[in-house]
Amino acid sequence: MSPVRVAVDRERCCAAGMCALVAPATFSQDDEDGRVVVLEDRPPEGERASVAEAAAICPCGVISLLE
Amino acid sequence: MTDATPVPQGLPMERQCPFSPPRGLVELRDQRPVSRMTYPDGHEGWLVTGHAQAREVLANPRFSSRGDLARAPIPTGPMAEGTRRFIPRGALTRMDPPEHTRYRRLLTGEFTVRRMRLLEPMIQGIVDHQLDLMAGGDQPADLVADFALPVPSLVICALLGVPTTDRPLFERETRTLFSLDTPVEDRNDALRSLGAYLGRLVADKRANPEDDLLSDLVAGGQLDDEELATMGMVLLVAGHETTANMLAHGVFALLRHPDQLALLRSDPALLPNAVEELLRYLSVIHVGPIRTALDDIELNGQLIRAGDSVTVSVPAANWDPTRFPEPDRLDITRRSTSHLAFGHGIHQCLGQQLARVEMRIGFGSLLGRFPGLRLAVEPDAVPLRSDMGIYGVHQLPVAW
Ligand code: HEM
Numbered sequence: 410m411s412p413v414r415v416a417v418d419r420e421r422c423c424a425a426g427m428c429a430l431v432a433p434a435t436f437s438q439d440d441e442d443g444r445v446v447v448l449e450d451r452p453p454e455g456e457r458a459s460v461a462e463a464a465a466i467c468p469c470g471v472i473s474l475l476e
Numbered sequence: 477m478t479d480a481t482p483v484p485q486g487l488p489m490e491r492q493c494p495f496s497p498p499r500g501l502v503e504l505r506d507q508r509p510v511s512r513m514t515y516p517d518g519h520e521g522w523l524v525t526g527h528a529q530a531r532e533v534l535a536n537p538r539f540s541s542r543g544d545l546a547r548a549p550i551p552t553g554p555m556a557e558g559t560r561r562f563i564p565r566g567a568l569t570r571m572d573p574p575e576h577t578r579y580r581r582l583l584t585g586e587f588t589v590r591r592m593r594l595l596e597p598m599i600q601g602i603v604d605h606q607l608d609l610m611a612g613g614d615q616p617a618d619l620v621a622d623f624a625l626p627v628p629s630l631v632i633c634a635l636l637g638v639p640t641t642d643r644p645l646f647e648r649e650t651r652t653l654f655s656l657d658t659p660v661e662d663r664n665d666a667l668r669s670l671g672a673y674l675g676r677l678v679a680d681k682r683a684n685p686e687d688d689l690l691s692d693l694v695a696g697g698q699l700d701d702e703e704l705a706t707m708g709m710v711l712l713v714a715g716h717e718t719t720a721n722m723l724a725h726g727v728f729a730l731l732r733h734p735d736q737l738a739l740l741r742s743d744p745a746l747l748p749n750a751v752e753e754l755l756r757y758l759s760v761i762h763v764g765p766i767r768t769a770l771d772d773i774e775l776n777g778q779l780i781r782a783g784d785s786v787t788v789s790v791p792a793a794n795w796d797p798t799r800f801p802e803p804d805r806l807d808i809t810r811r812s813t814s815h816l817a818f819g820h821g822i823h824q825c826l827g828q829q830l831a832r833v834e835m836r837i838g839f840g841s842l843l844g845r846f847p848g849l850r851l852a853v854e855p856d857a858v859p860l861r862s863d864m865g866i867y868g869v870h871q872l873p874v875a876w
């Protein structure tokens with residue numbers, strides 16, 4: 410199975426930080442403007458569930474998971 | 477039920493239990509998660525009570541947050557007829573992009589998950605100090621006055637750089653603003669008084685900058701004095717009443733669910749999850765968010781017309797059984813992060829990571845300090861804040 414790739418649209422990110430809260434190994438926030446920073450765009454198997462949760466609850470629908 | 481629930485006349489507010497949403501909302505949600513509602517001014521608008529539908533409204537920027545378009549879903553309160561509807565520059569909660577984006581981006585860097593973790597020692601210090609005072613004082617104590625209100629109030633003072641000696645002033649005006657019984661004139665006076673107070677504070681920070689958020693915003697040079705005062709006011713007001721009510725009502729809920737309280741005491745690692753579940757279960761924002769359709773928009777198979785008002789009910793959405801099975805069960809082990817207690821979409825609460833840290837430290841330290849914490853009155857003697865814009869309890873007498 411090919412690893413999932415994480416993509417984000419930083420322009421639409423509203424910096425609520427849900428992603429950094431539920432999947433801190435994959436997402437962080439820029440110190441200046443709080444917008445999402447992807448730490449690991451191919452998160453390991455063990456992170457998949459939290460990354461999927463982050464994508465689902467992101468208030469601005471900014472996170473996509475690509476096969 | 478054979479008869480369909482009638483179109484509500486204003487947002488149902490009457491509670492049958494301190495924790496469940498008003499029955500009128502629950503019945504409506506189960507039949508029509510997107511329903512017509514007659515607003516107090518006669519407008520035929522909408523009430524959204526389903527979780528998926530609420531999310532859809534809040535995610536769609538064509539449902540506008542503009543304060544000058546909004547209608548009140550209840551006859552009294554902050555949005556009532558005659559309330560000053562002029563939206564000052566900097567009032568980011570009540571505006572749309574691009575203005576909203578500009579203001580929000582000036583603040584978001586200050587409220588990241590990481591920044592808030594850095595505040596933990598300061599918050600822990602404030603919490604410990606309040607607990608010391610409580611432990612040294614008389615029993616029963618009022619958990620609201622002695623703990624739940626001072627903690628977030630002192631934290632937002634420290635963060636913004638507001639002198640703690642001014643707490644009586646801004647706490648009083650905030651109370652006036654959020655009380656649903658406040659006459660329109662008094663509400664406008666409270667707004668003016670808070671605005672003037674923040675104006676003086678901004679002038680102060682310009683003359684004598686310190687190491688705080690308001691001084692940073694002044695020094696940033698991107699905002700004029702009116703914008704600075706308004707943003708300061710939004711942060712100050714939004715930053716203490718909400719968290720205060722979560723803390724007090726959260727303790728009430730835990731004391732009324734001894735199995736969950738025992739579970740939390742036995743495994744403090746459950747704390748972050750317990751905070752999310754309490755946010756869902758209590759849903760202290762019980763009036764709105766309120767939006768106005770800018771275009772004709774289809775929602776749940778119905779046509780919302782441009783200009784229609786749409787009120788979202790957070791308590792109803794957070795108790796939607798299609799999203800949270802057995803919603804009436806407080807279950808601190810359930811995964812509740814998809815709750816809408818902080819809203820959703822571009823206006824989702826800016827201070828949520830701060831509120832989370834305050835609640836984790838607040839609940840955790842309180843339970844640690846008082847292993848025998850208990851209600852000091854009969855549960856039905858606890859006065860509920862059904863008469864306030866933010867739900868919770870007025871007082872919570874406790875002993876230990
Ligand atoms: C448990 C405590 C809290 C709850 C339940 C809460 C709830 C909410 C909700 C539901 C919204 C969205 C309103 C809308 O969509 O129209 C919101 C927005 C906001 N909150 Fe909170 N809040 C809390 C704590 C805080 C704190 C501690 C702060 C500040 C330090 C804060 C500052 C704000 C601001 C500035 C906004 C407006 C954001 C925007 O319009 O972009 N809140 N809050």
Ligand code: SF4
Binds near residue numbers: 470
């Ligand atoms: S959850 Fe979404 S909107 Fe919030 S910081 Fe992460 S990517 Fe941005």
